[in-house]
Amino acid sequence: MSHIEFRNVSFRYQEDSPWVLKNVSFTIGSDEWVAIIGHNGSGKSTIAKLMNGLLFPQEGEILVDGETVKPDTIWNIRKRVGMVFQNPDNQFVGTTVKDDVAFGMENHGVPREVMIERIQTSLEAVKMQDYEKHEPHRLSGGQKQRVAIASVLAVSPQYIILDEATAMLDPKGRKQIMRTIRDVQEEQNLALITITHDLQEVTEANRVLVMNEGEVWMEGGPRDIFSKKDQLKEIGLDTPFVSQLAEQLGHAGIKLSREPLHHEELLEELWTFRSNM
Amino acid sequence: MNSSMVIGQYVPGDSVVHRIDPRAKIAVIFFFVIIVFFANSVMSYGLLTLFAVASAASSKVPLPFIMKGLKPVWFLIIFTFLLHLFVTRQGEVLFSLFGWDIYEEGVIQGAVLSLRFFLLILVTSLLTLTTTPIEITDAIEELLGPLKKVRFPVHELALMMSISLRFIPTLMQETEKISKAQASRGVDFRTGSFKDRIQAIVPLLVPLFVSAFKRAEELAMAMEARGYQGGEGRTKLRELKLGKRDFILFAVFLLLVVGLFVTRN
Numbered sequence: 001m002s003h004i005e006f007r008n009v010s011f012r013y014q015e016d017s018p019w020v021l022k023n024v025s026f027t028i029g030s031d032e033w034v035a036i037i038g039h040n041g042s043g044k045s046t047i048a049k050l051m052n053g054l055l056f057p058q059e060g061e062i063l064v065d066g067e068t069v070k071p072d073t074i075w076n077i078r079k080r081v082g083m084v085f086q087n088p089d090n091q092f093v094g095t096t097v098k099d100d101v102a103f104g105m106e107n108h109g110v111p112r113e114v115m116i117e118r119i120q121t122s123l124e125a126v127k128m129q130d131y132e133k134h135e136p137h138r139l140s141g142g143q144k145q146r147v148a149i150a151s152v153l154a155v156s157p158q159y160i161i162l163d164e165a166t167a168m169l170d171p172k173g174r175k176q177i178m179r180t181i182r183d184v185q186e187e188q189n190l191a192l193i194t195i196t197h198d199l200q201e202v203t204e205a206n207r208v209l210v211m212n213e214g215e216v217w218m219e220g221g222p223r224d225i226f227s228k229k230d231q232l233k234e235i236g237l238d239t240p241f242v243s244q245l246a247e248q249l250g251h252a253g254i255k256l257s258r259e260p261l262h263h264e265e266l267l268e269e270l271w272t273f274r275s276n277m
Numbered sequence: 278m279n280s281s282m283v284i285g286q287y288v289p290g291d292s293v294v295h296r297i298d299p300r301a302k303i304a305v306i307f308f309f310v311i312i313v314f315f316a317n318s319v320m321s322y323g324l325l326t327l328f329a330v331a332s333a334a335s336s337k338v339p340l341p342f343i344m345k346g347l348k349p350v351w352f353l354i355i356f357t358f359l360l361h362l363f364v365t366r367q368g369e370v371l372f373s374l375f376g377w378d379i380y381e382e383g384v385i386q387g388a389v390l391s392l393r394f395f396l397l398i399l400v401t402s403l404l405t406l407t408t409t410p411i412e413i414t415d416a417i418e419e420l421l422g423p424l425k426k427v428r429f430p431v432h433e434l435a436l437m438m439s440i441s442l443r444f445i446p447t448l449m450q451e452t453e454k455i456s457k458a459q460a461s462r463g464v465d466f467r468t469g470s471f472k473d474r475i476q477a478i479v480p481l482l483v484p485l486f487v488s489a490f491k492r493a494e495e496l497a498m499a500m501e502a503r504g505y506q507g508g509e510g511r512t513k514l515r516e517l518k519l520g521k522r523d524f525i526l527f528a529v530f531l532l533l534v535v536g537l538f539v540t541r542n
Contacts, residue, residue: 052502075504083502090492091499095411095443102514107504109512116514137446151503 002030002065004051004081004159004191009060011046020046022214023060030065030158033185033192035202035222038211039236044195047211048163051193052081065158079108082152086164088144092136097128097147100136104155115154122153125187126180142173146180153184159191160184166198174198199240203261210237227259242266286346286405293522294336294407299416301523302404305530309400312537313393320540322392328533329396338406346402347395354391361387414438415515432508440496448489455484 004027011021021043028034038044049055050062053074062069064077082104085091094100101119110118123129126146136144145165152160162181166174178201185192194201202208208225210218212235218225225232226243239247242260246269249256254273260266294302309328316322333343361383368382404413418435425431456466459480466477 054498054502075506078502078504083499085495085499085502087492087495089447090495093440093443093496093500093503095439099514103500103505104503106511106513107506109510112512112514112516115512119514135446136443137450155504 002158004028004065004193005063006047006050007061007063009050009057009062011043011050011055011057011059020214021050021057024214024216025060026209026216026219028159028191028193030191031189032207033194033205034207034209035205036193036195036209036211037197037202037237038217042211043214044211045163048083048161048193048195051159051161052078052083075108079155080157081159081161082155082157083161083163084145084148084152084165086167088141088148088168089136091148092144095135096132097123097134097136097139098132100147101151101154104151108155110155118154118156122150123147125153125184126150140173141169142176145169145173145177149177149180149184153188157190159193161193161195163195164197165194166196166201178204199238200262203240210235222261223259226261286342286402287409288338288342288406290337290407292335292337292407294332294403296522297526298517298519298523299408299412300419300517301519301526302408303413303416303420305526306400306404308530308534310397312534313396316393316537316541318540318542321537322389324533324536324540325396326392328529329399332403333399336403336407338403342406343399343402346406347398350394350398354394357394358387358391361390410442411439411515414442415517419517432511436508444492447492448485451488452481452485456481 006024006026009021009024010019012019024043024047036044036047046055050057050069051064053069053071056070064081067073067077069077092100093103098119101122102115105115105118119132120129123132126149128143128146128150131139131143131147139147148165149160166177169177181192181194182204184190192205194205196202202225203222205222208218208220208222209216210225210232217235218228218231226239229239229243229247232239238244240261242262242265246256246260246266254270256266256269256273258265258269260269309325313325316325362379363377363383365383365386366378366380368380368385370378371381371384372379408416414435417438418431421429421431421434456464460466464477464480466474466481468474469477
């Protein structure tokens, strides 16, 4: 029972506006890392907001661990589905790091003693324990996003949604966040749903959902997805540099045995290709 | 951007006054402001002044900071003194100044009222000098707690205050960014007539407001996603506890009140 399930979900913002999601169905397991990609307006951010009841579908049903998302279940569901947004500044509620991590727990009525303990552990999980008393304006964007992740972790959810959480960060901040996410996913038994433009993020996921015009356009492992370059190009999505390089190598007569996802894999492929010659 | 930027007048420190529970501070200051008006003898004023000066001294806030807090009201204090000096026409004539008689009562009235002013400002500014804005917010939330019974939105008010405090530096950074962006497009904020400078603020305020609204919307969404549903059933991390120190303050203050009523005429 523990998974998020979309059953024939359709959604539009207003009566007379076009459908943002059209009859979408998929399932996300409770220990998976799923990336959702698609260009702007493909409905990927709407999916995130539907998952924890910030929006409700007009048609179909969304189930979180078997419980339907509706106005009287959202408080319970928001405990299990945490969300990190794009803008690091606009989701920082507390006046200090500590207060911000506490905010979610305060909302859910967690006793004070438990709070103090969890602030410590969740800040340690994102390696921000030395910044407990810092005000948000003294932190970098990447550090603020790490605090946002810690705040979500403190409530101990089963699912964490990152809605373009790295989009506003510099490459360094982005790398920090990716490392944090990876560590968290490895150490704690939870599901990650990353909604992103960043292709490097996609390569780390177990599974990828490609959204296009409100429909699930393609679904599969990152390797499968990136091997279908022509189809991705059709809907205006690019593939990672390594993947493009592999394609060009293919044109030049160097056929690799599998689609490389990052530099090490490409190196590995080239190395074995050479020794097989 | 100055990383040690402090909002308000707060002077960080670790003195007794800093560590007193903000609720106790607010309560004592509130009653002090009332009893100042009951004093009417030299002794009673002496006691009040002693209390105020002793508090200021034990706060260990450097004198220049205290003077800075008094700066805007110096004019008022002096003006009150002069007004009474020249207008009051009671008691004996002490001397004549440029053909204007100065009466004994005028000097006394002027001095008394100026002293009152001085005491009020000194004590109230001690609150903001030794208490962080967020502590004051917490204290206000606690002190106004009983008003919840008459449906006064105490929690919401406190949350509004703390969010404003949190966003002041963010919006200041943004103002700086926008003003630089507009300056690079040729907007001149510094020179020109008063009217010109007021007009130059418009291209600064409009983008600032637009972005503030956008921030507010996103913040509301993020708060909701994190399970915010109003004050009901909420626990609090920051906790206020009355300690020994606070009860000593209450005792001292009680003695002051008793002393005041004994020494007044």
